Amino acid sequence: TQLLEQSPQFLSIQEGENLTVYCNSSSVFSSLQWYRQEPGEGPVLLVTVVTGGEVKKLKRLTFQFGDARKDSSLHITAAQPGDTGLYLCAGEGNTGGFKTIFGAGTRLFVKA
C-alpha cells in the first residue's frame, strides 16, 4: 500500500515568515500534486511535479520533487494571511491504474 506522510501536521506562523512543509513516502510516484483546501471547500490544485528533482515556482510558493520521486516539499516565502489553509500532497501511484492517494495534510495558519 502506498502511503504519503505529511509534516508538520499543524503550523502557526506570523505574517512575513518563511516555512517549509514536507510530503514523504517509501514508494515511488509517477507524479505528485499539491493542493490547498479552505474550510467548506474542496481541494484546489496548485501544481503537479513529474520529474525527479523538478522545481516549480508559483509566485511565493516553491515546490520540489525528490530525485527518487518519493518525496516533495513546499516552501512559502513571506507568508501572508491569505495562505492560510490545509495543504495536501497527492501522488499518482506506480502500481497500475491511475489512482491518486492523498496525505493527511498540513494545516497552516498565518497570523496578521
Added chain:
Amino acid sequence: EAGVAQSPRYKIIEKRQSVAFWCNPISGHATLYWYQQILGQGPKLLIQFQNNGVVDDSQLPKDRFSAERLKGVDSTLKIQPAKLEDSAVYLCASSLDLRGKLFFGSGTQLSVL
C-alpha cells in the same frame, strides 16, 4: 465554466438511516471520483468512474455504500444503513480523462448521530 456541483451541502441523519448525495461533474469530463474526507485526514478515494464504468472501487464498503453513474454524466452515492463512523465530508471530483487534472466540488458534510 461551471464547476463540479454537489448537493446537499449538509446532511444530518441518525445511524441506520439512509442518505444519498448527488454530483454533476464539469461538462465533458469523462472521469468522476467520490472521495471521503474524515476530519483531520486527507481525502480517501471511494470509487472512480470512467464514463459509466467503474475503474476502481476497492475502498468502497460495498455492504453499505453504493454509487452509480448510469448515463456517464451525473452520479449518486448512497449509504444504507449509515454508521457513526460515516460522518465525514463526501467530495466529488471530475477530470477530462484518467490522467487529467482533478476539479473538486465543495462537498457534502454528513453528520451521523
